[in-house]
Amino acid sequence: MPTDSPTLPLLAAFSRELYHCSDCSYCVDAVWAARGIDRVCPTLAHHDSRPAYSGRGYLAAARAWLEGRALDEDVLAERVFTCTGCGNCETVCPIGLHPHAVNAALRGELLARERAPEPIARLLDSIAAEDNPFGRPRQARPAWSSNLALDLATPGALYYPGCAAAYARPVEARAAVTVMQAAGVRVGGFADEPCCGAPARELGDHVAAAASAAALATMMDLHAGTKIVHSGLECRRQLQGLPAQTFGEWCLQALDTGRLRATPRGTPPLVAIFDGCQARDTPAAAASRAVLAKLGVSIANPDVANHGVCCGAGGGMPAMQPAGALRMARAKLAEHAAAPTIVGADVRCLAHLDAARRPGDPALATLAEFLVAHFDFGART
Ligand code: SF4
Ligand code: SF4
Structure with a gap:
């Protein structure tokens, strides 16, 4: 059993495991x-x-690989990514x-040998050049906030959309800010908002991910004591150590403390909740469900699915295997077809499902979008 390997240091960390x-094949x-x-x-x-x-x-x-057996690294890379x-x-x-x-360690070792499959290499190039995985120019990032009255001078909280809300689903970012402002929060944001590094981390570029997290932490020095509220669940790990919570967590707290008051406009539709994989086993995973339950919204699937199969949005899957990623999204939409609306906890998943949506599928909304569509708000007086 090799317990140390100077050539495969990331894998060596798992050598005992x-x-x-047991080859039980549960997985x-x-x-x-x-x-x-x-x-x-x-x-x-x-x-x-x-x-x-x-x-x-x-x-x-x-x-x-650790035992030195001959492996075709390109075949391995296609499987690992x-x-x-x-x-x-x-x-x-x-x-x-x-x-x-x-798998993440395998990705890191393959990247160190420049064995990224072509679609993954393109994603990493986009992240390096434009600080986002969508191939969009960095200058386009602030567009989500156009015409929003953000308080950049004396914010009470910093809203951080993450790449998915900033580029792929700005309606989520705008809805989140709308709800927070309705609760009386002076919502600000980062000047020249950066990526937190989550896309690089999940592709295995741990060095770039750490650099992005450090850069964001440095930017927070200008906002000491101010809370970050973010939309992307994949951002969560990168924001560890900072005073950050997801929009769902913020919303639940604001309702609990009476800071946010929400009144339904008519009867909200039955919803199915799509929890997403990224915040599993954390308070963030259950927050969207708890918010809607607190507001009296009928939920078709009230319990979190422990092993719900992923929609295919993450890990570079849409770039690596677009047809497979589409099948994953279609299966997730079919799973919840009985509910008129699917509310997704993770904005990246919602954007992925939306791209796979066909006429007759359930409507899709993030928590913030659903709240803005079906509720009126008031702050504590
Ligand atoms: S679940 Fe998978 S990884 Fe865990 S022991 Fe069984 S085969 Fe091995
Ligand atoms: S897709 Fe999910 S369940 Fe399958 S190997 Fe990757 S992390 Fe594990």
């Missing part, structure tokens, strides 16, 4: 209704069912192994 996999094809397990991996379900694309497969590949990063393989593993983290 790699030998504990591959297990079905156990009582535990909510039904083939948890979206890649296996909607792209390629071979176990080489599973958590178990990534552990096996990492073991082989065909993973949404949903983490389901970790939540289902009965002995607590970390196949998603091993």
Whole structure:
């Protein structure tokens, strides 16, 4: 068992864990209704069912590489980057192994050898050149805030949309600011708002991700003591150590304290909640559900699905396997077809589902968008 490897340092950190996999295949094809397990991996379900694309497969590949066995690094890269990063393989593993983290280490090792598949290399180039994964010019980022009266001088809270809301779904960013302002918050933002580094991190560029997080932390020095409220759930890890909460968490707190008052305009539609994978097992995951329940909205799926299969938005999947990512989104829309509206906790997932939406599918809204569409607001007097 190699426990140290100067040539594969990221994988060496997992060297003990790699030998504990029992090959139980929970992360591959297990079905156990009582535990909510039904083939948890979206890649296996909607792209390629071979176990080489599973958590178990990534552990096996990492073991082989560390042991010095001959591997075709391009074949390995195609498999390793065909993973949404949903983490389901970790939540289902009965002995607590970390196949998603091993996948991230494999990505880092492959990037260090310049083995990124072409679609991933293009994404990383976009991030390096324009500070976003959408291939959009950096100067376009502030467009989400045009005509919004932000308080840049003395903000009570900084709203941080993240790349998905800033570029792909600005309606979410504008709705979040609208609700916060309705609660009497002086909403500000970052001048020359940067990316937090989450897109680089999930693609395996840990160095760029750390640099972006550090740059954002430095910018926060100008706003010491001010809270950040953000839309992107994938931003959450990058903002650790800063006084940050998701819009859903802020909203729940504002309702609990009476800072925000919301009155429905008529009867809101039945909704299905799509929790997303990025904030699993954190207070942020349950916040959207809790807000809507508190406001009396009928929820078709009141319990969080422990192993709900991912919509395909993350991990570079839409760039790497666009047809597979589309099938994942279509399956998620079909899963919630009985509800007239799907409310998504994660704006990136919502943008991905929207791109796959067809006539007759449920309407889609983020929490902020849903609130603005169906409620009137008032602040505590
Ligand atoms: S992180 Fe998700 S997509 Fe990747 S191997 Fe695990 S279950 Fe499959
Ligand atoms: S990683 Fe965990 S769930 Fe997957 S085969 Fe190994 S022991 Fe089983």
